[in-house]
Amino acid sequence: MQAGRLSWKDVREAIHEWILSGRYGPGDKLPRDADIAVELACARSTVQRAMQDLSDSGIVERRRKGGTRVRQDPVVRATLDIPITRREIEDRGGLYDYRLIERSFGKPPRAVRIAMNLSDAPDMLRIEALHLCDGRPYIFEDRWVCTTTAPNILKVDLSRDSANEWLVRNAPYTRFEVKFFALNADQRTAELMATTPRSALLAIERTTWLDDRPITHVTAIAAPGYRLLSRS
Amino acid sequence: MQAGRLSWKDVREAIHEWILSGRYGPGDKLPRDADIAVELACARSTVQRAMQDLSDSGIVERRRKGGTRVRQDPVVRATLDIPITRREIEDRGGLYDYRLIERSFGKPPRAVRIAMNLSDAPDMLRIEALHLCDGRPYIFEDRWVCTTTAPNILKVDLSRDSANEWLVRNAPYTRFEVKFFALNADQRTAELMATTPRSALLAIERTTWLDDRPITHVTAIAAPGYRLLSRS
DNA sequence: ACTCATAATAAGTAGCTACTTATTATGTCA
C-alpha cells in the first residue's frame, strides 16, 4: 500500500468506528459517499467499496437516492461453511469411513416434494448412508436425487463413493436452501447412530436446484454432540 | 445499463457457466482476469469484481500470481441472519411478549469462561429470560454479560426491556462466534418451554467481543419445531 | 545440487471519469 493512502478497509473501519462511538446511531443517516470521501481524503470509489462491505455485513442499509443509514435492527449475520462430510472428518483428524445402507427407487414423500417445490412426483433415487468418524457414526444422510436433473448418478457405484461427494463434485447447483433443526432420535435412527432413542440430534436439511430443476434433497442427521460453528 | 455492455454479474454468470458446463472442472486453473476480459470484451475490473464474488461464494480460489482455480472441494456456504428475537416474532406475524426470569451476579461457569476466552473470572451479570410468541414460549435465553465491557446495562430495567435487544442496539461488537447444536430438554427447561423433558431443542450459542474484551455470551434455546433457514 | 537474490506474474487496490438507475422531491395542471 502506498504510504498515506487509505485502503477501503481503513475506510470501513473509520465508518464503523463512527457507528460504534455513537456519532451515528441506529437509524441515523450517514453522509453521502462523496462527502465521506472528502472528509477522509480518499476517492468515492473507496468509500463505495467500504460501504458495500458494511452493507453486506448488515451494519448499514443503502438505497439509491435515499442514502446510507445505520440499520435500526442489526442482525447477526453468520456465514457457515458446510464442507463435504469426508473432508470435514479428515480436517478434524478423524478416520473417515462410509457405508451405504439403502439404494432404491420410488416416489418421495410429500415433505420432500414440498421442499423441492414440486407438484407432481416423479420416481427418484433414494439413498440412505452413514458417514463414520474413527469407526463411530458421525452423520446419517437420507437423500433423494432427481434423476432427470442428475442422470449420471445412476452410473455411480454408491457403495464405494458417497452421493454427498459425487453430487458436490459433479452436480453443481445454482440455488440452494438449508434448514437447521433439532429432532429426537427414533428407534431406527438411534440404532444407526449408536445412541439411545429420544436423543437430541441436529438435523441439516438441504435442497439444491439447477436453475429451476431440483437436484437433491438431503436430511443429514448428526451424531449427539455435533456442533456447527461460525466465526467473525 | 448501457446497451451491449456486460455487467459484472453477467461476467460472473458467464464464468460460472464455464464451470457448470465442465469447461473448467474442480482444480482447473482459469485464465487470467485480463484474458477473460479480452474474451468477454469487458474491462479487467469487471472480471475482478465477478471473480471476487465467485471467490466469496466458495466457487473459485484466487491467489496472487497463482491465478484463479475452481475449488477442489466445494463448500456449501450458507448465510444466516439472526435477528433480534422480538423482530423475528413480529415478522412472522406473531404477538411478542417477554418475561425476565432471573437477574443476578456471579462467576460464570467454566464453559462460559472458555467460550469467552477468559482465564480469570470476574463477576458478571447473569440473565435468564423468556421470549414468547402468541403467549407460547419461543426462545429461552441464558445470558452472561461482562459488565466491565458493557457497564451501561446495569442501568437498564431488564424486566421491561430484553437484554437481547438492548445489547444489540447499544453494545456493538467487532467479533462474534456462533454455535448451533441440539440438546435434550432437562426438567426445568421443559417446564419453561412448556414441553416434555428430553424434547429435542435447537440451541444457538453466541459470544460477542468488542475488540478483545468479551461483551456477552448467550445460549438461546428455541421451542420444539424451531427451524433456522438460509436461502440461496 | 543448493541457496539466495532477482525477475516475472497475476491478483489486489486506489483513483479518476462518466454514465445509469432507483427513488424521492417538486412543481404544474386539472
Added chain:
DNA sequence: TGACATAATAAGTAGCTACTTATTATGAGT
C-alpha cells in the same frame, strides 16, 4: 387538493490507468 410528469439526488456500475503485493519461477554464484 390530487394526480402526474419532471427534476434532482445519491448510490451503483463500467472502464481506464497506475501502482502494490504476494507468490512463483529463474538463474547466478557457491
